[in-house]
Amino acid sequence: xxxxxxxxxxxLLAFLANVSIASAQEPEAKxxxxxxxxxxDMTHLIFHxxxxxxxxxxxxxxxxxxxxxxxIPLPVIAYHDGKFLCTLSSAFKDGAKVSQDGLVWYMGVPxxxxxxxxxxxxxxxxxxxxxxxxxxxxxxxxxxxxxxxILLIFVGAxxxxxxxxxPHGAVNALExxxxxxxxxxxxxxxxxSAKYVPYMxxxxxxxxxxxxxGLIPFFPFSTNLxxxxxxxxxxxxxTFILTNFNATKHYWIHNFTVPGVPxxxxxxxxxxxxVTMFIRxxxxxxxxxxNVTGGHIIILSLISMIFIIGSIAMSVPSILLTLIIxxxxxIFGALQAYIFTLLSALxxxxxxxxxx
Amino acid sequence: MDLLSPEPGLVIWTxxxxxxxxxxxxxxxxxxxxxxxxxxEATIKAAVENAAKATEELKQIEATKARIEAxxxxxxxxxxxxxxxxxxxxxxxxxxxxxxxxTKIVEAxxxxxxxxxxDAMQDLRKTVAKLSVEIASKVIAxxxxxxxxxxxLVEKYLQECNFN
Numbered sequence: 030x031x032x033x034x035x036x037x038x039x040x041l042l043a044f045l046a047n048v049s050i051a052s053a054q055e056p057e058a059k060x061x062x063x064x065x066x067x068x069x070d071m072t073h074l075i076f077h078x079x080x081x082x083x084x085x086x087x088x089x090x091x092x093x094x095x096x097x098x099x100x101i102p103l104p105v106i107a108y109h110d111g112k113f114l115c116t117l118s119s120a121f122k123d124g125a126k127v128s129q130d131g132l133v134w135y136m137g138v139p140x141x142x143x144x145x146x147x148x149x150x151x152x153x154x155x156x157x158x159x160x161x162x163x164x165x166x167x168x169x170x171x172x173x174x175x176x177x178x179i180l181l182i183f184v185g186a187x188x189x190x191x192x193x194x195x196p197h198g199a200v201n202a203l204e205x206x207x208x209x210x211x212x213x214x215x216x217x218x219x220x221x222s223a224k225y226v227p228y229m230x231x232x233x234x235x236x237x238x239x240x241x242x243g244l245i246p247f248f249p250f251s252t253n254l255x256x257x258x259x260x261x262x263x264x265x266x267x268t269f270i271l272t273n274f275n276a277t278k279h280y281w282i283h284n285f286t287v288p289g290v291p292x293x294x295x296x297x298x299x300x301x302x303x304v305t306m307f308i309r310x311x312x313x314x315x316x317x318x319x320n321v322t323g324g325h326i327i328i329l330s331l332i333s334m335i336f337i338i339g340s341i342a343m344s345v346p347s348i349l350l351t352l353i354i355x356x357x358x359x360i361f362g363a364l365q366a367y368i369f370t371l372l373s374a375l376x377x378x379x380x381x382x383x384x385x
Numbered sequence: 386m387d388l389l390s391p392e393p394g395l396v397i398w399t400x401x402x403x404x405x406x407x408x409x410x411x412x413x414x415x416x417x418x419x420x421x422x423x424x425x426e427a428t429i430k431a432a433v434e435n436a437a438k439a440t441e442e443l444k445q446i447e448a449t450k451a452r453i454e455a456x457x458x459x460x461x462x463x464x465x466x467x468x469x470x471x472x473x474x475x476x477x478x479x480x481x482x483x484x485x486x487x488t489k490i491v492e493a494x495x496x497x498x499x500x501x502x503x504d505a506m507q508d509l510r511k512t513v514a515k516l517s518v519e520i521a522s523k524v525i526a527x528x529x530x531x532x533x534x535x536x537x538l539v540e541k542y543l544q545e546c547n548f549n
Binding site: 076079080142143144161163164165166168169172173176179180183184186187190191194195204207208211226227228230231234235259260262263264267322 | 387388389390391392393394395396397398399400402403405406407409410411413414415416417418419421422424425428
């Protein structure tokens with residue numbers, strides 16, 4: 030227990046160091062700036078962390094020429110107007126533009142947005158988002174990193190069973206979690222669960238590992254993939270598809286006729302049932318997105334308090350509060366993965382079983 | 386708002402990655418892992434069942450053992466009893482036989498003794514008669530010729546008179 034607490038504190042310190050390096054330049058660069066403006070800078074800092082990015086920042090500092098940072102350039106892949114762009118994000122460094130096939134690609138903050146996005150100027154239009162932007166962003170890179178981690182963990186664990194049927198230590202602990210998730214599927218879906226168990230297990234660990242990656246405050250972690258609405262939406266759509274494509278006749282009859290209620294009531298209940306079909310995955314995506322992103326924003330805000338108030342004394346309550354939230358976030362990371370998986374299993378169970 | 390607008394690029398990559406991850410994990414992790422766990426469950430179940438079966442068998446064996454022991458004890462007791470009876474019988478018979486033999490020997494001895502006594506008496510009588518005759522002849526030797534008829538007469542008298 031002591032060791033774990035020590036690790037958490039170490040992680041937090043590293044986290045603080047990272048954030049302070051990244052943000053230190055702001056108050057110094059505009060030493061006389063108003064508090065309001067500093068607050069805005071913090072907002073930008075937080076959003077820069079919480080949202081996606083075209084490159085992966087490792088560390089930043091205040092250099093002789095202003096802001097300096099080490100970051101990994103990531104591939105920028107986009108399609109617009111019949112033309113492909115395929116380059117590295119370093120091509121857009123310091124506001125550089127890439128002209129290609131009559132299109133001018135560049136990074137800019139679109140209307141009503143906070144962070145930079147890939148924009149394109151065509152002969153007819155200015156500053157539009159490309160019709161398809163499938164760049165390997167920080168979140169995508171982080172996701173692939175998590176995939177490697179997950180594969181290493183679980184394929185490794187599966188290999189341990191070739192030697193013995195009763196593995197010890199970490200694999201044994203892992204097995205407990207795997208069986209825990211499998212039991213969720215078995216309990217909610219019943220005898221048809223075998224088909225969905227791989228989905229449930231993958232879902233749970235994909236979310237959980239990415240939650241953990243998001244909480245570790247240094248490269249190559251600290252991305253906010255599982256708090257990105259695109260990520261949660263995709264997983265929710267997965268559950269929606271599995272639910273409705275495998276549903277029994279009974280499920281559809283129930284949803285569209287609502288048997289056993291007075292005829293007039295059906296005018297109210299049928300629309301409710303149909304809306305419910307869509308609300309269920311929607312709640313899944315919003316819950317995960319809001320919890321994870323909320324956690325990140327709270328932690329970053331508490332740390333930012335030190336710089337907004339500009340007092341060393343503030344660091345004591347700020348760090349203490351951050352520590353509490355951080356521990357909570359570690360719990361929530363597992364809890365949100367559990368809830369997402371449990372509710373997915375529940376919805377699928379309701380659809381694929383005849384009896385309720 | 387940036388936070389609430391899903392980027393199509395990330396949706397595509399997440400979907401693709403997730404599908405591939407499900408496939409890879411399903412094939413290389415969940416299948417062998419759950420397979421091993423199921424196998425282990427089956428092994429444990431079989432082991433427990435076998436243990437129960439073995440216990441049951443052991444119980445039966447114990448019962449059989451106890452039964453056989455009881456039977457053996459009974460048999461031993463009966464054999465012992467028989468042996469005792471047999472022994473008593475044999476001893477009795479031997480006693481009887483010995484008794485009979487002894488009686489026979491005694492009787493034979495008695496008969497022999499009687500016969501020997503009779504013989505001896507006969508010899509004695511003869512000898513006495515002879516002596517008597519000799520004495521008598523010596524007494525009346527000069528009177529009486531050595532006549533064979535006189536010997537016969539003595540013999541005749543001897544036969545007639547019984548010493549008993």
